[in-house]
Amino acid sequence: MRISVIGCGYLGAVHAACMAKLGHEVVGIDLDHRKISELSAARAPFFEPGLEELLTEVQATGRLSFTSDMSAIQGCVVHFICVGTPQKKGENGADLTYVDSALSSAMEFLSAGDVVVGKSTVPVGTAARLSQLLEEVQPEAHLMWNPEFLREGHAVSDTLQPDRFVYGVNTGSEEHYGVEVLDEVYAVPLGAGTPRLVTDLPTAELVKTAANSFLATKISFINAMAELCDAAGADVTLLADAIGMDDRIGRKFLNAGIGFGGGCLPKDIRAFMARAGELGADQALTFLREVDAINMRRRSRVVELTRELLDGSLLGKRVTVLGAAFKPNSDDVRDSPALSVAAQLQLQGAVVTVTDPEALDNASRRFPELHYEKATDVAVRRADVLLLLTEWSEYRDLEPYQVARLVASPRILDGRNVLDASKWRAAGWTYRGLGRP
Numbered sequence: 001m002r003i004s005v006i007g008c009g010y011l012g013a014v015h016a017a018c019m020a021k022l023g024h025e026v027v028g029i030d031l032d033h034r035k036i037s038e039l040s041a042a043r044a045p046f047f048e049p050g051l052e053e054l055l056t057e058v059q060a061t062g063r064l065s066f067t068s069d070m071s072a073i074q075g076c077v078v079h080f081i082c083v084g085t086p087q088k089k090g091e092n093g094a095d096l097t098y099v100d101s102a103l104s105s106a107m108e109f110l111s112a113g114d115v116v117v118g119k120s121t122v123p124v125g126t127a128a129r130l131s132q133l134l135e136e137v138q139p140e141a142h143l144m145w146n147p148e149f150l151r152e153g154h155a156v157s158d159t160l161q162p163d164r165f166v167y168g169v170n171t172g173s174e175e176h177y178g179v180e181v182l183d184e185v186y187a188v189p190l191g192a193g194t195p196r197l198v199t200d201l202p203t204a205e206l207v208k209t210a211a212n213s214f215l216a217t218k219i220s221f222i223n224a225m226a227e228l229c230d231a232a233g234a235d236v237t238l239l240a241d242a243i244g245m246d247d248r249i250g251r252k253f254l255n256a257g258i259g260f261g262g263g264c265l266p267k268d269i270r271a272f273m274a275r276a277g278e279l280g281a282d283q284a285l286t287f288l289r290e291v292d293a294i295n296m297r298r299r300s301r302v303v304e305l306t307r308e309l310l311d312g313s314l315l316g317k318r319v320t321v322l323g324a325a326f327k328p329n330s331d332d333v334r335d336s337p338a339l340s341v342a343a344q345l346q347l348q349g350a351v352v353t354v355t356d357p358e359a360l361d362n363a364s365r366r367f368p369e370l371h372y373e374k375a376t377d378v379a380v381r382r383a384d385v386l387l388l389l390t391e392w393s394e395y396r397d398l399e400p401y402q403v404a405r406l407v408a409s410p411r412i413l414d415g416r417n418v419l420d421a422s423k424w425r426a427a428g429w430t431y432r433g434l435g436r437p
């Protein structure tokens with residue numbers, strides 16, 4: 001099948017490569033020429049394990065190409081909209097400029113029978129509005145919403161073997177031309193048993209925001225428990241293990257620490273609240289305000305604990321932050337809790353060095369005032385305190401005895417609760433976790 005993917009950012013680049021891997025002929029479109037030339041040379045414009053190998057593999061088959069010319073979508077049957085929906089500047093709602101302009105610039109090249117499939121995360125009601133716009137210009141094309149649930153760091157496998165497919169269609173039933181077409185696109189994973197649900201358009205849009213809100217709530221719940229554990233002298237990691245053994249709760253996403261960040265969860269819960277307000281249903285989501293507040297409190301808590309570990313003063317103290325990305329196996333620093341803490345510490349007078357295996361270029365563009373050092377052993381040298389804020393395996397595997405020889409003072413704050421406290425203490429370190437005695 002001939003497929004176009006409009007928008008080659010994180011979602012689109014991975015989707016285009018994966019659709020080609022499934023055997024389709026794919027063209028990826030993006031206005032950013034730099035991105036197009038990188039992708040055309042089989043280079044990923046961001047760090048994602050397995051993506052460059054996949055790009056190289058599928059480009060060799062001749063089934064995948066990239067261009068900035070929208071007219072290249074002519075002749076394709078399915079058009080995936082994969083552009084970003086960032087948070088509006090100074091507001092909580094989602095900025096839909098890219099979605100709107102993707103559809104309006106694609107419309108003139110669509111033919112009867114084409115299927116436009118939205119994958120971007122949008123406020124509920126967007127798909128119905130876009131469907132109407134499409135109807136006016138090309139009434140014989142169809143619009144569907146097929147949200148994407150991929151996680152950074154696992155994007156290729158999440159796209160090729162997703163937990164489920166959700167198809168939103170305006171009939172709300174399988175009696176829709178697009179369902180058959182999308183089934184053909186996803187024939188391989190569907191054949192391997194991936195479940196698929198057909199819904200109306202608003203339900204499909206809500207599935208995505210509801211899923212992300214649930215995940216954010218789960219993380220903030222365990223972080224609220226960490227606050228209580230700190231107050232009561234209990235251990236949140238054991239608490240999470242114990243409650244997670246109940247199947248109805250589950251252990252995943254119960255890792256207490258510095259909180260969630262990234263390009264999705266924070267902005268999606270805020271956009272969801274803003275949309276609920278527009279719909280007159282804001283009360284339904286007031287709890288998300290608390291989820292957000294608990295999450296932001298984690299960052300201040302780390303700053304306070306660092307001050308405590310440094311005997312009450314940050315002034316002139318050398319702080320080394322291990323990890324800049326919002327999570328490991330990613331170079332994404334959007335709303336990174338680690339960098340937010342690093343910047344606050346620096347503002348309060350500490351001398352901060354940040355290290356990360358992949359994210360330093362992005363980090364230094366966002367926070368040029370911080371000092372960066374790629375080599376871990378250089379970054380930790382003469383530090384008064386270490387903060388482990390992104391749990392890359394190289395930091396989890398640090399040898400406490402070896403690192404102790406490099407630092408000025410053996411003090412560590414484990415912002416992700418991933419280190420073996422007794423091992424670090426045995427090596428002479430003052431160890432602090434979050435919500436651990």
Ligand code: UDX
Nearest residue numbers: 148149150151152253254255259260261262264326327
């Ligand atoms: C998320 C959703 O998981 C994905 O389904 C959606 O498509 C996009 O948003 P992603 O942003 O890649 O994916 O990261 P995710 O793995 O969900 O982690 C989000 C944040 O939560 C990270 O900062 C992570 O460190 C944090 N987190 C996660 C915790 O603090 N504790 C946990 O137990 C799990």
